[in-house]
Amino acid sequence: QVQLVESGGGLVQPGGSLRLSCAASGSIVSIGAMRWYRQAPGKQREFIAVITSGRNTNYADSVKGRFTISRDNDKNKNTVYLQMNSLKPEDTAVYYCNVELQSLATLGMRNYWGQGTQVTVSS
Numbered sequence: 001q002v003q004l005v006e007s008g009g010g011l012v013q014p015g016g017s018l019r020l021s022c023a024a025s026g027s028i029v030s031i032g033a034m035r036w037y038r039q040a041p042g043k044q045r046e047f048i049a050v051i052t053s054g055r056n057t058n059y060a061d062s063v064k065g066r067f068t069i070s071r072d073n074d075k076n077k078n079t080v081y082l083q084m085n086s087l088k089p090e091d092t093a094v095y096y097c098n099v100e101l102q103s104l105a106t107l108g109m110r111n112y113w114g115q116g117t118q119v120t121v122s123s
Contacts, residue, residue, distance in 0.1 A: 001026050001027075001105075002024065002025070002026035002027070002028065002101065002103050002105075002112055003024070003025050003026055004022055004023070004024050004097055004099060004112050004113065004114035004115070005022070005023050005025070005114065005115070006020065006021065006022045006095070006096070006097055006114040006115060006116065006117040007020070007021050007022075007023075007117065008020040008021050008117060009095060009117030009118045009119045010118075010119070010120070011120045011121075011122065012087055012119070012120070012121055013121070013122070013123050014087060014088060014089060014121055014122075014123055015086060015087065016087050016121070017083070017084060017085045017086075017087065018084045018087065018119060019081060019082070019083050019084070020036070020081065020082040020084070020095055020097075020117060020119075021079055021080075021081055022034075022036075022079065022080045022081075022097030022099070022114050023077070023078060023079045024078040024079070024099050024101060024112070025078065026103055027103045027104035027105065028076075028078060028101055028102070028103055029101075029102040029103060029104060030053075030101065030102050030109075031053065031073060031078060031099060031100065031101045031102075032052070032053050032099075032100035032101065032109050033050055033051065033052050033053065033099075033100050034050070034051050034069075034071050034080035034097065034098070034099050034100070035047065035048075035049065035050045035051075035080075035097065035098040035099070036048040036049045036050075036069060036080070036082045036095060036096070036097055036098070037095070037096045037097075037098060038091075038093035038094065038095045038096065038119075039093055039094050039096070039116075040090075040092060040093040040094075043093075045096070046060065047060055048060050048063055048067065048069075048082070048095070049063065049067060049069040049082065050069070051069045051070065051071050051080065055071070057069055062090075063084075063091075066084065066085050066086045066087075067082060067083065067084050067085070068082070068083040068085075069081065069082055069083075070083070078101075080097055080099065082095070082097075084119070087119075087121045088121060089121045089122060090121075091119060091121050092119060092120050092121050092122070093118075093119060094116040094117065094118050094119075095116065095117050095118075095119055096113055096114050096115075096116045097113070097114040098111055098112070098113055098114070099111070099112050100112075
């Protein structure tokens with residue numbers, strides 16, 4: 001059974017920083033792209049950032065220059081991070097990780113979602 005567990009959300013003042021983590025566990029054979037999305041109240045879930053297995057990255061324009069995605073797949077850590085700096089009130093949302101991976105129970109890559117972690121930017 002594959003699980004994605006997120007952590008690191010919370011309340012922060014405008015201009016502050018947070019670091020989100022998403023750890024994948026289970027009978028994982030290989031991991032492809034790892035992504036972060038967010039969903040604000042009353043809005044659709046939106047793409048934030050992606051890091052490929054080759055560590056190429058891409059960001060939504062709204063977070064470019066402020067957020068940094070990274071991954072650690074050493075020693076079966078299988079974790080993706082999102083470093084968020086210069087946070088703004090409009091960054092307030094539930095943040096979700098999304099990971100493409102193949103497990104022993106599946107044929108080929110499948111997408112898995114984390115449970116979400118709340119980020120609130122407010123003074």
